[in-house]
Amino acid sequence: xxxxxxxxxxxxxxxxxxxxxxxxxxxxxxxxxxxxxxxxxxxxxxxxxxxxxxxxxxxxxxxxxxxxxxxxxxxxxxxxxxxxxxxxxxxxxxxxxxxxxxxxxxxxxxxxxxxxxxxxxxxxxxxxxxxxxxxxxxxxxxxxxxxxxxxxxxxxxxxxxxxxxxxxxxxxxxxxxxxxxxxxxxxxxxxxxxxxxxxxxxxxxxxxxxxxxxxxxxxxxxxxxxxxxxxxxxxxxxxxxxxxxxxxxxxxxxxxxxxxxxxxxxxxxx
Ligand SMILES: [Zn+2]
Numbered sequence: 120x121x122x123x124x125x126x127x128x129x130x131x132x133x134x135x136x137x138x139x140x141x142x143x144x145x146x147x148x149x150x151x152x153x154x155x156x157x158x159x160x161x162x163x164x165x166x167x168x169x170x171x172x173x174x175x176x177x178x179x180x181x182x183x184x185x186x187x188x189x190x191x192x193x194x195x196x197x198x199x200x201x202x203x204x205x206x207x208x209x210x211x212x213x214x215x216x217x218x219x220x221x222x223x224x225x226x227x228x229x230x231x232x233x234x235x236x237x238x239x240x241x242x243x244x245x246x247x248x249x250x251x252x253x254x255x256x257x258x259x260x261x262x263x264x265x266x267x268x269x270x271x272x273x274x275x276x277x278x279x280x281x282x283x284x285x286x287x288x289x290x291x292x293x294x295x296x297x298x299x300x301x302x303x304x305x306x307x308x309x310x311x312x313x314x315x316x317x318x319x320x321x322x323x324x325x326x327x328x329x330x331x332x333x334x335x336x337x338x339x340x341x342x343x344x345x346x347x348x349x350x351x352x353x354x355x356x357x358x359x360x361x362x363x364x365x366x367x368x369x370x371x372x373x374x375x376x377x378x379x380x381x382x383x384x385x386x387x388x389x
Contacts, residue, residue, distance in 0.1 A: 151273055151277075152264065152268070152273060152276060152277065152280075154205065154208065154261065155208065156276075156277075156280045157209070157227035157228035157229075157258070157261060157264055158208065158209060158210065158227075158228035158229075159228070159279075159280045160226070160227045160228060160264065160267075160276060160279060160280055160292070161209075161210075161226035161227045161228030161229060161230045161258075162210075162228065162230070163279060163284065163289055163292070164226040164227075164230065164289075164292060164293045164296055165212065165214075165226060165230040166289075167289050167290060167292070167293040168214075168232070168293060175216050175232075176216060176217045176218060177214045177215065177216055177217075177232075178214075178215040178216075178217050178235075178387070178388070183215070183386065183387070185378065185382075185383075185386040186215060186383060186386045186387055187213075187215070188378075189378055189382075189383040189386070190213050190215065190233070190383070191213060193244065193247065193248055193251060193322075194211060194213050194231075194251060196248075196320045196321070196322070197248060197251055197252055197255060197316050197317065197320060197322075198211060198255070199319065199320070200315070200316040200317075200318075200319035200320065201319065202312070202315045202316055202319065203255065203259060203316060204259055205229065205258070205259055209228050209229030209258060209259075210228070210229060210230065211229040211230075211231065211255070212229070212230050212231070213231050213232075213233065214230070214231070214232050214233075215232075215233055215234075215235060215238070215387070216232050216233070216234045216235070217234075217235045217387070217388055218234050218235065218236060219234075219235070219236040219239075220234040220236040220237070221234070221236050221237050221240055221334070221345065222234050222236070222237060222344055222345065223237055223250050223251070223254050223344060224254065224296070224297065224344050225254040225255065225257050225258045225263065226258070226263065226296060227258065227261065227263050227264045227267070227296075228258065229255065229258040229259075231251070231254050231255070231258070233247075233250070233251070235387050235388065237250065238383070238384060238387065239384055239387065240333070241329070241330060241333070241380075242329070242333070242380075243329075243372060243373075243380050244322065244372075244373050244375055244379075244380040244383075245317075245322045245323040245326035245329065245372050245373055246326050246327075246329040246330055246333075247326075247380070248317055248320070248322040248323075248326045248373075249313050249317060249322070249323075249325070249326025249327030249328065249329065249330060249359075250313075250326075250327060250330055252312065252313030252314075252316040252317050252326070252327060253309045253310060253312075253313040253327050254309075255312075255313075255316065256308065256309040256310075256311075256312035256313055256316070257301070257305070257309050259312065260305070260308055260309065260312065262301055262305040262308075262309065263296060263299060263301075264276070266299050266300075266301065266302075266305075267292070267295060267296065267299070270295050270299075271291070271292065271295055275288065275292075276292075279292060299344075301344075306355070307355075307358060310327055310355055310358060310359050310362070311358075311359075311362050313326070313327040313359070314327070314359055314362040314363050314366060314368065315362075315366070317368070318363075318366050318368030318369070321369075321373045321374075322372075322373050323369065323370045323371060323372050323373065324363050324366065324368035324369060324370060325359050325360050325362075325363040325368075325370050327355075327359050328355070328356045328359040328360055328363075330345075331345075331352035331353075331355045331356050331359075332352070332356050334352055335352040335353060335356075
């Protein structure tokens with residue numbers, strides 16, 4: 120595999136040198152960096168995050184079982200959509216970071232982090248499901264791998280996956296991921312897929328719109344993942360709702376019984 124990759128890298132160099140358009144299409148990208156490698160990349164970032172509890176105070180699953188049960192049930196519901204391609208390949212591990220930050224992010228390969236600040240800021244389950252759908256889409260559509268490839272270079276990523284990354288390189292990978300600015304197209308696509316995934320669930324399929332509506336009405340700023348967006352919140356809300364209308368999916372809020380979103384918020388550290 121290593122020999123194959125080295126020769127593919129040479130081909131890549133040739134393509135660049137002669138301005139042949141043979142990079143960045145799906146097929147070549149998969150040859151250089153198969154989607155299975157996203158999982159290993161994500162796993163190493165997750166390990167890095169777990170090793171820095173001061174920077175990333177992740178709530179433990181044993182100390183907060185109710186919160187994690189609620190969040191994992193929401194995740195499973197979204198992953199049950201047939202439109203999620205890598206539900207079996209990606210681990211889709213969810214972690215809650217206890218910081219008052221309006222943000223969520225996903226690593227390549229589907230390790231997803233949600234801040235308590237965001238959970239508490241949102242009003243209902245549909246809103247958070249919309250954000251989760253959006254983050255799952257970033258992993259599924261390989262947006263972060265493509266951005267990391269641009270910022271760090273594919274050789275860097277390949278050496279990390281091969282287990283040859285130094286601790287400094289893995290730290291750089293994690294900080295690059297957290298500072299990623301997705302393109303307008305990536306953000307629009309993640310919003311669109313959030314509607315598609317939620318359309319297969321009991322959640323309002325336009326749930327992602329509520330977050331941007333609230334951000335805009337309150338003039339609040341989200342974390343890097345959401346601040347970096349070029350489409351203005353107004354446009355994003357309009358586009359999400361237009362996609363919901365086009366798909367004819369259900370925009371009624373989910374009818375929760377038992378442990379509700381309010382209970383979920385109350386189960387977090389106050
Ligand atoms: Zn995004």
